Amino acid sequence: MVPKDCVLWAHHQPYAETVLDDYAEVDLDRWNHRLAARRIPARVYATDADGRQIESGIGHIRRGDLEASSTRLDLGPAPGLNRLYLCAAWLRSHSGRGGLRRFPDVRDPHDTAHPFDAIAKALDACEAMPTLVDTGAFRNWSGWPDAPGVGHSLMSLYGWAVHGSAPDRPQLLDTFSAASLVRYGWLVGAGASQFSVRTYARYSNLLHRWAGQAGTRAEIVELWLNRDWQRRLDISAHQDALTLW
Template sequence: MTTTGSRPVPALPAACLDWCRAQPPALLVADEYVEIDLDLWNLRLAERGVDLRLVAGGPDGGRVESGSGFLRRSDLWAAGRRARGSLEESVVALYMCAAWLAGHPQRSGIRRGLPDFRLPEWDRAAWRSVSSHGYPLVLHEVVDWLDAPAEAMNLLRNGAPHGSAGRGVPDLGYPLASLYLASLGMAWSEQTIVPVDPAGIGSLVHAGWTEVESLGRLTPRRYQRYLDVVSAWADEAAVDPLVVEMWLVHHWHDRRSAVTPSGSSAESPPGSRPR
């Protein structure tokens, strides 16, 4: 077991090293895709008065605006780069991340129904850092904090009531917040922010990580420690941290499918929310 700063880092599992080095890193993460029901998502958005429509890719690579479509991680990265320019694009990027996460068969963290990232109307007048549509401005301003992931996570989820950042973003758990921050971070040359998922936490705990036993115990500071461990493993394996994060999720599901009867409640990752 090595250390990052004064904290212990579990030894890199041989299975993680072998899997990560066997993958085509240029394509593996960028092409991770989910199928989403555009009609359902856009109907829900319209019903809630959210002024945007999601689009996705078709089977032939073209753009589709209705029916079923595919969202790739590279689509989220492109949306994250656009989000650095305006609050409106930040809202689009966050809903794209929500759709991708909700549609992923091995990831969790989105509650049932459509998330609403606006402050309630009765609460908006008390905060200056809110757009005319009710979105906390920190959703866009957080791009200036990406070199300090723990601070970025804290601002995004909790806000800074006594400063210019104002309120945090409602309906935002760690899996979605971290996926959004990772998408924003892809505009940088070095990517150090990766998503966090209940399954990934479960794999780290299985490998000997003792700082957090489930996603429910995560804090912004512990999220930074999670990033430190993933980065340490990535450095040792000489791969991108995003590849290590993918292994964490895959490994949990592979391990559970080998030991858990189908349909058992034990198949849910520790700390995950029902979808």
């Protein structure tokens, strides 16, 4: 059952402003220099203060910009890798997210002749229907797509970005949100970074179920869980500081 505090908070959160306008400030030079140095055929784009698309300097990436349906950023005729790194830049640069700590190098170390074939297949698998979180007799639970350098949080965010119209849209697997769910009684035997696809499907479907109970969107529920966990971390840190004093 969805916590009452979540319901009360959710009813005051407009989806467009709370979720789609949730932005991160990104150092584009740092990202694009690393991509160029590794010869990864991708670029990270953002917007400046006037809303113009840029690829150098400090820019802003909204969560809504990650969506395949968004027209704010032109990611080119083959946007897969650009979108993946756009998601990575947002996730890594966002102060409230804890799901990406290393630069995602998507080159396949086992296939130097075709280093990007594996990631291309993984992105195709994420974009295909049924989605990673769809359950049923068809599901063989073969695991996450083989995506070199891409962790579960980034893979889940990419799935969210490319399945905007799906009724059970894949949700962002956030370390803080998953930890918060455990606090509210969800039984799982591993941290978010060790989630199997089956566990991730349970996580995403639970967010949708709570959203239905609260009369809101799954993204709002996930964000509440994220902020609830961070609030408790702040309280704990404050109590520790008082103890040290």
